[in-house]
Amino acid sequence: MVSLMRGVNYAAMATSSFCPSLPQHFKPTPIINFHQSSFSFKVFSSQSSADEVPTRVGFLGLGIMGSPMAQNLIKAGCDVTVWNRTKSKCDPLIDLGAKYKPSPAEVAASCDVTFAMLADPESAMVVACGEDGAANGMSPGKGYVDVSTVDGPTSKLINGQIKETGALFLEAPVSGSKKPAEDGQLIFLTAGDKALYERVATYLDIMGKSRFYLGDVGNGAAMKLVVNMIMGSMMTSFAEGLLLSEKVGLDPSVVVEVISQGAISAPMFSLKGPAMVQSKYPTAFPLKHQQKDMRLALGLAESVSQSTPIAAAANELYKVAKSHGLSDSDFSAVIEALKVKLKD
């Protein structure tokens, strides 16, 4: 049984289907590839309804993001098999009904579609292509969906290894952190095999509020890096403003309120501002990952010969924050990098 999805207008569903309907607000998105543009229509996929047997879904990586994402799949009635480097992280999922396999390769072999949510390019590579990696369990008819945020070259490497087995590949990094993951409100920025995209749309819709298909492998990774580059710069600008306001005798809480009323009002500011004013940084998105994304975005900019002075300045602040031991705090802790203290 597939449980009802949030935000879906069931009254508009013309036919009953094994597969949940796609959210009404999702708009058709152009597929951009080098030679032509065409429209990718939101397909009311009836593929799954033709399946007699439910798709077996694998999930590799149960960190801040992977755990709630896998939980949402299980709660929606999907057949899920999990793996995590530290096995104990699998226990809550197993308690909810997930199966367990002791290696990415075995998960992939026992599943039809395997998702992976790792922290960085290195772990994504190891899990996909390393010894006992997912590629060793892939074969024609299967699919690998890498939801990690990595650079284009890493994604293309993984794509190559997966495709060699005859399986399909989709890169699908997400925009959204812990709470959106828990609430099934992620934004998927996918690229790669279109057929796999259509096949897993159901699962993306369980875990997310919208999805984009962006064409060739590399495009999803690039889009994610661009978004996070803007986000990283915005957070440092916000931090500079809060700190300046405090130093000149204003109440930073009022600054947060003023911003929320105007043209630059953003959910991120309203959500994180109050805690930042209290010098608290509960981790929704670890600073070390934001800095990794800035670094990868700067690499992308370099590869296309683009100057990005704002992002470069912002990246320096994240590096300083890391050197102060704030890697595992929320990325909003970057404000601490602006507060210069002499070493005792």
Added chain:
Amino acid sequence: MEEIGFLGMGIMGKAMAMNLLRHGFKVSVWNRTLSKCDELKEHGASVGESPAAVIKKCKYTIGMLSDPPAALSVVFDKGGILEEICSGKGYIDMSTVDAETSAKISEAVQKKGGSFLEAPVSGSKKPAEDGQLVILAAGEKGLYDAILPAFDVLGKKSFFLGEVGNGAKMKLVVNMIMGSMMNAFSEGLVLADKSGLSPKTLLDVLDLAAIANPMFKMKGPSMIENSYSPAFPLKHQQKDMRLALALGDENAVSMPVAAAANEAFKKARSTGLGDLDFSAVYEIFKVTEPSA
């Protein structure tokens, strides 16, 4: 409410004065270039021949000038407000200036017995037309309370921030963040384009994300069309960045991102983009030709 004076019929002043007229206020206007008052006159405003003349006529007068020099000029120059300001009258300066300029004006007005309120706004042309400004007032609370009926028409929310200087500082902090954000946005749009992505798709993604905001939504589409009709002239944004950096300087506050953003605005001004909307800074991030 009694007749309100309004000095400065630029992008903002004109829209704000029109708004007051539309809501039934009696308004007396002045502008350095008198012809800019014509449309207001057609809608029922009376026209003063100098700032002093307007002050003489009105209990409360609002000033909306483009920068510190202009704001000082309507106060201190011949025919300026000091010639007529006195006890029982109030001057509300809604220009965006630095705290020192505001303090200077406040002191001079109060010396003549008048009341003073600084009240810079957050919001540009459209919010001014729609009465959706955010007003950041500081100074004499009594004057704030008295002018609130006008503020309620001009804006969607007013803040009283305490002593003179606090409104000016708040405005500079907000515009500093805004200027940096516009730069970050421009960098992202160009990177998307150069990486083979659709800038339009980036706008769609941003609109759904935690960093979605009205500025990106409003300006993004026209930016990718290379259209920069001025709602907020780039030269004024750069002025605000400069004033914010000076504020940071005075207080030894580290602001590397704002400093980088200011550089981009300076570059934009030097290539003649000063009178376009501040979103025209986007042009600076595209591939530029090396000078011959």
